[in-house]
Amino acid sequence: MSNPAVSFRPLPQPMVNSFMVNxxxxxILVATAPTTASGTFSAASAVRSSTVAAGSLRF
Structure with a gap:
């Protein structure tokens, strides 16, 4: 009788590595960002710029 844990196929290693790195x-970004107004603004601007970059790449 086979063990379900052994027969389970894990994710491909590159996907796991990239997910772990992300x-x-x-x-690290959350831990190093200060809880001040400037830290919140820089985090929001970083999210906004990355969202704009993702949106431009979509087209």
Whole structure:
């Protein structure tokens, strides 16, 4: 009888690595961003610029 955990196929390694790197970088950004108005503004501007870049890449 096969073990379900053994027969389960994990995600491809590059996908897992990129997901871990993205999560780690996001956690570092949140941890290092000061809880001041300037920190909140810089975080919001970074999110806005990345959203604009993703939107421009979509077309």
């Amino acid at each position: 999560s780690l970088s996001a956690a």
